[in-house]
Amino acid sequence: MGFSVCCLLCDAPDLPGSKRCKNCISGHAKAREKLSLEKASTKSQRLARELIQMISNPSAFIDDNIHGQWMKNYSELINTHQGSPTNKTQDQILAKFEKDRNKNKKSLISQVANQNKWSEKPPGPDELIELKKVYGIENEHKPTTWNDFIDELNELLEE
Numbered sequence: 001m002g003f004s005v006c007c008l009l010c011d012a013p014d015l016p017g018s019k020r021c022k023n024c025i026s027g028h029a030k031a032r033e034k035l036s037l038e039k040a041s042t043k044s045q046r047l048a049r050e051l052i053q054m055i056s057n058p059s060a061f062i063d064d065n066i067h068g069q070w071m072k073n074y075s076e077l078i079n080t081h082q083g084s085p086t087n088k089t090q091d092q093i094l095a096k097f098e099k100d101r102n103k104n105k106k107s108l109i110s111q112v113a114n115q116n117k118w119s120e121k122p123p124g125p126d127e128l129i130e131l132k133k134v135y136g137i138e139n140e141h142k143p144t145t146w147n148d149f150i151d152e153l154n155e156l157l158e159e
Contacts, residue, residue: 005074
């Protein structure tokens with residue numbers, strides 16, 4: 001939700017689901033929703049939005065001239081509670097790059113498009129006859145010479 005600093009500074013016992021926690025979290029959620037739904041038209045609304053952003057992600061505002069020290073304290077509180085991520089060694093990073101490099105790269109579009117059972121091997125003669133029946137194509141003969149082809153075209157044009 002972004003108000004973890006408030007919970008870490010609270011004097012209530014750390015009991016999940018307590019009435020006080022539920023009331024507080026509900027109030028924070030309502031305030032955040034109200035401030036972010038409408039356009040910030042007054043200076044106080046803009047200030048409130050800025051403060052919500054700062055409290056939600058204090059580590060991003062450590063360099064702020066006015067609030068930087070507070071944001072650093074809040075960030076340290078959160079990191080102490082959640083634990084800081086461990087730094088990766090160069091070997092771990094190189095192993096991750098190698099794993100990603102060797103990963104089979106497939107496109108979702110290609111996977112869907114290539115579900116055709118004949119993509120590797122074309123249909124056999126029996127399957128072709130069955131497909132022609134399904135699509136209403138009669139077994140037609142192919143002209144053997146150009147003259148036969150032209151004669152068939154002329155017959156079609158006469159009809």
